[in-house]
Amino acid sequence: MTILPQTQDPSPPAPVGLSERIVVLDVLRGFALLGILVVNIQSFAMIEAAYFNPTAYGDLTGLNRVVWALTYVLFDQKFMTLFSIMFGAGVLLMTSRREAAGCASRALHYRRMGVLLLFGLVHAYLFWHGDILVYYAMCGAFVYAFRQRSPRFLMTLGLSLIAVASVILLLSGWSMPSWPAEEIAAFIQDLEPPPDKIAEELAAFRQDWLGQVAHRAPLSLEFEILIFLVWGFWRAGGLMLIGMALLKLDVVTAARSTRFYANVARIGLVTGIPIVAYSIYRNVQSSWSVRELFFFNHQFNYWGSLLVSAGWMGLVMLAVKSGRFGFITRRLAAVGRMALTNYLGHTIICTLIFYGHGLGLFGRVERLGQILIVLAIWALQLTVSPMWLRHFRFGPFEWLWRSLTYRRWQPMRIRPGQHQ
Numbered sequence: 001m002t003i004l005p006q007t008q009d010p011s012p013p014a015p016v017g018l019s020e021r022i023v024v025l026d027v028l029r030g031f032a033l034l035g036i037l038v039v040n041i042q043s044f045a046m047i048e049a050a051y052f053n054p055t056a057y058g059d060l061t062g063l064n065r066v067v068w069a070l071t072y073v074l075f076d077q078k079f080m081t082l083f084s085i086m087f088g089a090g091v092l093l094m095t096s097r098r099e100a101a102g103c104a105s106r107a108l109h110y111r112r113m114g115v116l117l118l119f120g121l122v123h124a125y126l127f128w129h130g131d132i133l134v135y136y137a138m139c140g141a142f143v144y145a146f147r148q149r150s151p152r153f154l155m156t157l158g159l160s161l162i163a164v165a166s167v168i169l170l171l172s173g174w175s176m177p178s179w180p181a182e183e184i185a186a187f188i189q190d191l192e193p194p195p196d197k198i199a200e201e202l203a204a205f206r207q208d209w210l211g212q213v214a215h216r217a218p219l220s221l222e223f224e225i226l227i228f229l230v231w232g233f234w235r236a237g238g239l240m241l242i243g244m245a246l247l248k249l250d251v252v253t254a255a256r257s258t259r260f261y262a263n264v265a266r267i268g269l270v271t272g273i274p275i276v277a278y279s280i281y282r283n284v285q286s287s288w289s290v291r292e293l294f295f296f297n298h299q300f301n302y303w304g305s306l307l308v309s310a311g312w313m314g315l316v317m318l319a320v321k322s323g324r325f326g327f328i329t330r331r332l333a334a335v336g337r338m339a340l341t342n343y344l345g346h347t348i349i350c351t352l353i354f355y356g357h358g359l360g361l362f363g364r365v366e367r368l369g370q371i372l373i374v375l376a377i378w379a380l381q382l383t384v385s386p387m388w389l390r391h392f393r394f395g396p397f398e399w400l401w402r403s404l405t406y407r408r409w410q411p412m413r414i415r416p417g418q419h420q
Contacts, residue, residue, distance in 0.1 A: 022093070024254040024320050027329050029086045030336030030385075031316050034378050035079030037346050038071055041370045043130045044350035046363060047201045048219070053191045055288045057198060059366050067367040073276045077305035078312060080132070084139075084236050085309075086336075088243025089252050091140055092147050106144070112405045113141045119340070119401065128347045129219035132236075135228060139237040146241060154245035161238030165231045166302055173295025191290040202363045209357040252313070254320050261321065265314025272307025275300050334385035341395030342381050349377055390414070 042051050049056035054068050094112075095105040120133030146154060176184065189197065204215035223232075246252045254261075279300035286292040319325045335342055352358035353373065354365070365373070388395065392412055394402060403410045 022253055023333050024317070025086060025089060025093070025252060026333040026336035027320055028082060028252060028313065028316055028336065029090075029339050030332035030334065030342075031312075032079045032082035032086060033335060033339050033342055034332075034381070035075055035312075036083060036343075037374050037377060038075040038371070039077075039079065040130060040346065041350060041374055042071075042367075044128070044347075044354050045361070045365050045370050045373075047193065047198055049191050049193050052294060053288060053290060056192055057363070064367040067371050069280060071367075071371075072280065072301070073273055074308065077301060078309045080236075081239055081305055081309040082313060083339075084136075084239035085243035085246060085252070085313075087136055087140065088143060088240030089247040090243075091143060091240065092244040092247050095144065095147055108405065109144050110141060111407075112401075113137045115401055115404045116140070119344075119397070123344065123347065124220040124224065125217055126213060127351060129216045129223055131220070131223070133343075134224050135232045135236045138228070139233060139240055142233075142237055143240045143244065147244060151245040151248045154241045154248070158238040158241035158245065161234045161241065162306075163234075165234035166299060168230050168234075169295050169298065169302075173291060176291055176295070188290050191294060205354070205362040206356040206360045209355070212355060212357070254317050256317075258318065258321055261314045261317040263314075265311050265318060268307045268309070268311025268314060270311075272304045272309075272311055275304030276308060279304070328382075331382040331386055334389050335381050337389060338385050338395030338398060340401060341397040342385065344397055345381065346377065349380075 047057045050058060054060050054072075058064070060068060091109070095109055098105040098108065114137070116133055117137035120131050120135075120137055123133055124131035146157065149157075176187075179187075193201070205212055243252070250256060279297045282297040282300070283293045286297070320329055350373075354360075354362040356362070385395075391414055393399070393414060394410070394412065399410055399412055
């Protein structure tokens with residue numbers, strides 16, 4: 001791609017209409033967003049340690065064990081991977097269209113990321129500490145500088161960034177025996193909390209909203225600084241660069257052959273699933289040693305998730321290209337077009353179910369019950385999203401995001417006979 005001069009905009013910027021969208025990107029984005037909820041609901045419903053160490057809290061036998069194992073092998077990190085790839089592709093698509101039209105993209109892009117950062121901070125501190133929007137805003141600001149590089153460069157840099165977090169974890173694990181005794185004890189307690197710590201966390205999220213905010217603030221700060229520097233920047237930023245490369249290579253636009261996507265699906269799933277499953281085997285063999293599971297065994301899912309994600313992507317592309325699944329792909333596309341609204345909708349619904357300002361079921365719903373709630377939310381969003389978009393151009397939070405980005409209120413309603 002040729003670097004375009006940053007010229008004065010010949011016309012006021014505006015978001016793309018429906019006719020300009022690459023619908024398959026919306027399908028993939030919607031598919032990824034729904035899959036993310038399967039993983040995130042554990043953080044909404046249970047103590048934080050249970051996400052990393054399933055033996056820390058709740059029943060892990062029978063169907064609950066099956067639900068956890070399937071979540072770990074097929075969903076954990078896989079759908080965040082897909083969504084990050086789609087985010088990177090979206091950054092490239094928006095900016096390249098602007099530049100191809102002879103318009104500057106820099107100011108618009110950074111305003112867009114700035115507004116997303118604001119949304120993320122409000123989300124993290126007032127509603128849910130597991131927010132990912134802050135990560136996406138900061139990584140999105142970073143990857144912009146590389147949008148005109150070649151696919152090979154983007155893939156190489158992306159994989160290199162992803163590897164950094166892996167190396168940090170390995171070095172931390174190898175050095176752990178030399179840590180001060182109190183740091184080792186604190187780390188173990190984080191992943192194997194004693195009964196009093198569990199009771200404290202349960203009480204914190206079962207109380208009213210204002211009380212939750214005080215407990216949530218340090219968790220959000222840690223997630224946005226420490227976890228971002230150790231893991232989030234390298235993983236999300238690297239995947240966004242790979243998303244840019246895959247858009248340039250026409251992989252995420254369904255432009256490749258059916259055989260190509262069949263091979264991607266086959267190779268990704270056949271090689272990735274055993275690698276991730278081996279992580280579970282190692283955890284069981286080590287009796288869920290927190291040092292082993294967090295620093296070493298986690299590596300098999302960290303890298304295997306890339307392959308499983310590719311497999312999922314291949315399956316979605318095959319479904320789109322076949323044309324036989326229009327009923328579901330159209331609904332997934334609608335969910336994807338309203339990705340920000342639906343993501344924040346997950347928080348609104350789940351906090352009302354689990355936190356003290358709602359039903360207060362935090363820590364009271366086992367994994368099987370959680371997955372049933374996920375299925376209900378999927379059904380709701382797959383039904384409501386296309387209904388909403390029959391009457392409105394954007395989801396409500398997309399409308400606000402675009403209006404603040406473009407610095408003028410965007411038209412919202414679709415008038416009879418009007419096309420987007």
